[in-house]
Amino acid sequence: MSYLFTTSDEQQQMLGRIGVDSLATLLDQIPTQLQLDRPLRMPPALTELELERHLRELASRNVGAASRVCFMGGGAYDHYIPSVVDEVTGRGEFYTAYTPYQAEASQGTLQAFFEFQSLIAELSGLDIANASLYDGGSGVAEAVLMAMRCTGRTGRVVVAGSVNPEAVQSVTTYLADQPTEVLVLPTRHGKVGVAELESYIDETTACIVIQHPNFFGELEDVEQIAAVAHQQGALLIHSFDPISVGLLKRPGELGADIAVAEGQALGVPLQFGGPYLGILACKKELVRKMPGRLIGQTVDRNGQRCFFLNLQAREQHIRRAGAMSNICTNQGLLALRATVYLSLLGPQGLKEVAELSCRKAHYAADRLKQIEGCELLFTGPFFKEFVLKYEHGADSAIRKAAAAGVDIGPMLSRFPNLNWLPQEVRDQCLLVAVTESRTKDEIDRLVTALA
Amino acid sequence: MSYLFTTSDEQQQMLGRIGVDSLATLLDQIPTQLQLDRPLRMPPALTELELERHLRELASRNVGAASRVCFMGGGAYDHYIPSVVDEVTGRGEFYTAYTPYQAEASQGTLQAFFEFQSLIAELSGLDIANASLYDGGSGVAEAVLMAMRCTGRTGRVVVAGSVNPEAVQSVTTYLADQPTEVLVLPTRHGKVGVAELESYIDETTACIVIQHPNFFGELEDVEQIAAVAHQQGALLIHSFDPISVGLLKRPGELGADIAVAEGQALGVPLQFGGPYLGILACKKELVRKMPGRLIGQTVDRNGQRCFFLNLQAREQHIRRAGAMSNICTNQGLLALRATVYLSLLGPQGLKEVAELSCRKAHYAADRLKQIEGCELLFTGPFFKEFVLKYEHGADSAIRKAAAAGVDIGPMLSRFPNLNWLPQEVRDQCLLVAVTESRTKDEIDRLVTALA
């Protein structure tokens, strides 16, 4: 490969300085019997020109949002990404740097992440946010572990069935080897029944996990749920859509102790599911139990304001087995994207994105439910996404829409742990999400396709 | 537009500081009767999201090289552009700066253009190159004016008919109001007949302009032509393909006094004809007659090597009517692209690009001429491009190829000043160019389409 090239005269000089005859001597460190005695079996090397041709060919066999109309939801959304986000985060000084261990060589990164923490704290209505987790799903699992640390309770964790099922699966997997019971509460009417919930919470319950707006797009009674949690000394973990707070009350205002979110909507491209951005914010008093990185403000030798990695004692490289999480490499560049996105949008922009998404989603729902054979599975208030029930089957709806260049979904049958919904319902149902990027014409096109 | 926004409270504060009541007072500087009394008639303003949708729609109605197979030539070529070129020239510090008047704030630009001059001098085999002209076509015209200044001759300029006809047209237009005769020498056999040429050159002739490899892809007898020019004290202006010198002798080696080139092949995208890159290089003794910008090396106050705008006395902002050219804004960013491109390619890379283009062009020509009804118009040696004669008509060839996703051309009938070729020949003929980006499969596809 061209950018590896060291010339053979350079190699000879280097070997000479090292004092060995050949590279083989250096490789002797690896016992010969353990060395691979054949070349790797890999496809042939490609030059840049060939690689580009190859990738373009692969890409041409995928259906992407840019060339189609995307009404897909279920945790990832086709919100518009202003060009500035790409331009700024595409700077080598950001994307080819690493964890800002050397503060003097990393003030750009450090300040940007400090700004990220500030923006996310504001968005969540809570005091403090870390500088990113892997994604929304693992973020929920981390939040649950954090709640267990904070409360000292390991008996039970209650998760609403209306939480993103992939996040629920992450919680289940993370806790599989713990004594803790993970209780998933079916939400057959589209959202948590507060009275039913109450009966599952006791003094061994570490936390209640809800999502609002939830996986089905519906709004939860967060304040009442918070009261239920707090009555028993449990924490409320609220998974939220960071766009929704342009219009809706923020987790902190609603009583959440820990807020988590998938930050993809904040300027991160869809890219088949990752890298996305795990967001976690909490009340001040929980900060030392938080997973992840925290940037702090301080002053330097000359009294100048600057930033550094604070509270590292919570992290694995210092605390090791006692760390608040094993996370090391995080999602820094995505946190930067969100920072740029939010500073472009400002309060008014965020409000408009939220409002447009909400209005257009309601228009779409209204039109769709007038179609023979189409109805909304749930009837409560929703934000930008809803469950469409199509009597000819969800896959038929997806196929019909696709034929008109429109993508909808996912089908609920994609999620094995939604099994508390009857199979025939799952087979008929799918999510439809509408963002500010969609036009009335596109919505009408979807309606026509399904009518 | 969002990025213009100054808030009304700011505006009020500013007006207060200026000491006027309203903006209208400032506009009073423009006589009222001259002010437009209606809004401009323009299409409605678009937000970024809408603009992107609109541009994507427009773009979708164009046929671009990225999604097709491009064998088009005639002065612009689909050579491969390594990703590094975009990445580096996409840095705001380069593309949002301007002419480096303040050397201290522009060492990046200045050094890069000094490197450009050095690379182009080397490519051309001449001593000195300027830091860009508008494009190859106007570059030929500038070179002719320069030759007239250098020789003090205004009688005649002889241009080979095998020079790019759009460049020839530029020369004619530039000299339309000068007493100088522009003599275009038909090249019916595909290249300059040296003996015939000789008969047109006299002691009033400022220069001979040739292109090698020429517009038809053919090689010229440059050394002999140089001898003819020099014998009469005229200068030889050699328009060359900067890729070709990976394989072919350089203008300076062949006897050219001034070399010009369209630099598009050096890492500049096709973008429907511009911005491209005008290249001009010359012998040392002609430097003070050169048009365009020149960066020089010097030392600063502390003895440190640095770069600055040298020999500005040739330029319009100092010499005004006596300047060597009116050029002010040039093609800096494209010169930077060429600099990055050439430093990536190095001698070996350039050689390989030239060699691959040449080999593939010959394979294509060989296959095409075996097709019934296809022949090459000229039979001399060529580099990467040739004139295909298709007995069913050039437009039919283009249509057939297009139906197979392949683009060829231009047709010779596109160029009104190739009228020294019989009309029926022009109607049947078109250019086919082959670069390193093309594969044997793609060539075979073209052959199948025309067979």
Add this chain to the structure above:
Amino acid sequence: MRNRQATQLLSELSHAGRRGAELPPSDVPEWPLEDLLPSEAMAAAPPRLPELAEPDVVRHFVNLSTLNMSVDTHFYPLGSCTMKYNPKRHERLSRLPGIVDVHPHQTAGNIQGLLELLYEMQEMLAEISGLPAVSLQPAAGAHGELTALFVAAAYFRDKGESRTKVIFPASAHGTNPASAAMAGFDCVELKGRSDGFVDIEELKQHLDDKTAVFMVTNPNTLGLFEREIAEIAKVVHDVGGLVYIDGANMNAIMGITRPGDFGGDMMHYNVHKTFTGPHGAGGPGSGPICVRDFLADYLPAPIVRQRDTGSDEKRFELATPSKTIGRVRSFFGNVGILVRGYCYLRTLGAAGVREAAEQAILNANYLKALLADVLPSAHGEHCLHEFVASADGLAKERGITAMDIAKRLLDYGFHPPTVYFPLVVPHAMMFEPTETESKATLDAFSDAIHKIVTEDADLLHTAPHSTPVSRPEEVNATRKPVLTWAACNKE
């Protein structure tokens, strides 16, 4: 923390045998090259380009870039150059496939989207100028001037008139006389009035039947509107001459007043200034011209025309004006820059275009007011989009020059204004803040200037102190220019 190793010259970083790009092996029959090309045409070896690996190349240029000031990084009030913010959406959109990858000889039927865009651009430029016929071909402002002068010459030639003179004020940009000379005209320079405006009486003295064109920049180089422009145009027209408006300062008047309405017959735009084509460290630009109807037939070819399809369907084609001057370059024009200009105009819309001009005027006047106590402007109480202040007082009192202030500004993190231009103002400093700068930035800039003028004179004479280099030696270097690596090595 600067990486000085990476910014050595490429030739110094070169190491024989390293390479930054690999090409695929040939997939066509390996015929001997000697069979393809005559041996006498072939080079013994390729040019001696530097040899670097890809990471060397990236680090070199990325580090070089950090030695620049630019709009993206710094306030850049370079007068006459309109260094406004370059919206990032333009960069994204001008790189869309179907725009960036279209071959210039692609047939019209295959590029209807692009032709529609260019046609609409023609229409918008015509509307903003008040001049109906447009050529998008010129590559920059100066190129537009030249093209328009060729058009004028062709027009007079066609009319059988022999007009040899081009007249312009002394404050004209250097490109005006240079273009006139290049187009074969004789140049006549007017002194102008002491208040910076054209002196009609002086102009009249030069007007006669040899007068081809009067070129005037409006608003002028002092940022002032020629209030008598209609009158001026009339006297030129009276002798059968044409009025050329240098539109470099259109940022001050777009949507407010139009060259076609105040007497201009021809004009150019600087798309890279007024309509935010990024300046690219010196270019590229784009310099479309607009002319009156009676000059339309002389425009260079091609222009975009909408074909009458007799239906709703829009069809566009490339057309050659009947008496065309020919061409001033190859291919259509600097399309990449035109696309950016198009995006800008579509983003602003009619109201936005006017607002941008108004805001530019407001910003210039605000900065003028902020600086008035230390850097007074000789001309005009108010200005349009820019103003020329003078450091003459400081020079006399404290021995501080415009250059000193300019250089010291670099230390404060600001790009200097244009200095010593126009020549009519002693110690001129020409400030053009543009509409995209915030009040906060203008305030900070003013604070810096106020601090600077109180600083120790020696500190200023030796400024800048925080830049990669300081005050290059120019005299010897001009006498013995070193313009290439090869030349350095010979030293």
Add this chain to the structure above:
Amino acid sequence: MRNRQATQLLSELSHAGRRGAELPPSDVPEWPLEDLLPSEAMAAAPPRLPELAEPDVVRHFVNLSTLNMSVDTHFYPLGSCTMKYNPKRHERLSRLPGIVDVHPHQTAGNIQGLLELLYEMQEMLAEISGLPAVSLQPAAGAHGELTALFVAAAYFRDKGESRTKVIFPASAHGTNPASAAMAGFDCVELKGRSDGFVDIEELKQHLDDKTAVFMVTNPNTLGLFEREIAEIAKVVHDVGGLVYIDGANMNAIMGITRPGDFGGDMMHYNVHKTFTGPHGAGGPGSGPICVRDFLADYLPAPIVRQRDTGSDEKRFELATPSKTIGRVRSFFGNVGILVRGYCYLRTLGAAGVREAAEQAILNANYLKALLADVLPSAHGEHCLHEFVASADGLAKERGITAMDIAKRLLDYGFHPPTVYFPLVVPHAMMFEPTETESKATLDAFSDAIHKIVTEDADLLHTAPHSTPVSRPEEVNATRKPVLTWAACNKE
């Protein structure tokens, strides 16, 4: 020349009413919002985000970026992090439409190209590791460790074995114990031998039927290959335990030796290190795991499988392993980084992969040799891809610490190595030059270190002197952490 205004905090740059993005008006019926959403759910006002115009935002972040060192700008020999050059082609190609804009719930039939890429990536990772079953899901190395430990736990649970212990050497990366604890295991740390290798006798004392996994980084943190790894694996296997290879250092051995061949049962890759995913100022990464056949059924879902079509046509699908542990995150994985890793592997091919490792080893040994006189390494005559030197001698003789040298390197334009890790070496300095650095850069770096060690100690104690800030105060700031703007304002 630094622009300090632009790098104030966003909250300080904010001005009420400014905005950086406008949204289109609604084109759907304007139903009252109150009819759509319950009033008690609605916020009184949107969050108080800062208010800036687009140019403010650009200038802020562009200027911030210039305060960073990075691979694109500086040599960055941060040990254990493999800061190699990130090829620019990867950035271009990972942003292709059809890759960057694919929705994660898109149906398999619509993404055959992407699935083919991911399938081939699984195959290449399996081949390089010698372990046949792959999950691309984990988001980073630590996440891969955790995932593999869940897999191990599920496997033992399935076998009905109760194994509670995870064992690792003291030199293990912090993520190893942290992952083990997070997965619910008890941690046992081995002291290891004085030469830095695992002490098999010590290991054996801890091995029993409670042993689930032995985690070992190979090559280890000192850049040395555990020569007895096969033996070690055997004793672990003998008690029924599994061997986990921390693959963070695969850059040293890829193509030369394989974890699956030297006894590993599970491993993770750090695609962002070994296969040049750019490090993104802290992330994202990608941490795929490879496991032996008998563990394949426990991998998280989904994995990509090639379906047997009975013809030449290739079809790929997403599949759920039969005894899957479930998921460790939402969606498929960090696909954007996997695409870059794929591009890297396809660029190198089999020979290139091995060459890259060899070149990394050569560079590390060369730098080790260059520095040996001033910064000797305690362990091993030679090293693999990195080495740990000690500034202990300098500390004792001249009072210069590893930190002093690290900070002073910044002034010379170099990013420092990792310092004070691993803890087993006093005043440790861990250098990993990687294969993408040239001899010239290593020479220049060595020159700088040789100069530094002769410099005045006070100059070093107060270094760096050319960076935007120098030596932040940490003690008070940790006691009273200020982690948001809101908190600064409260101070």
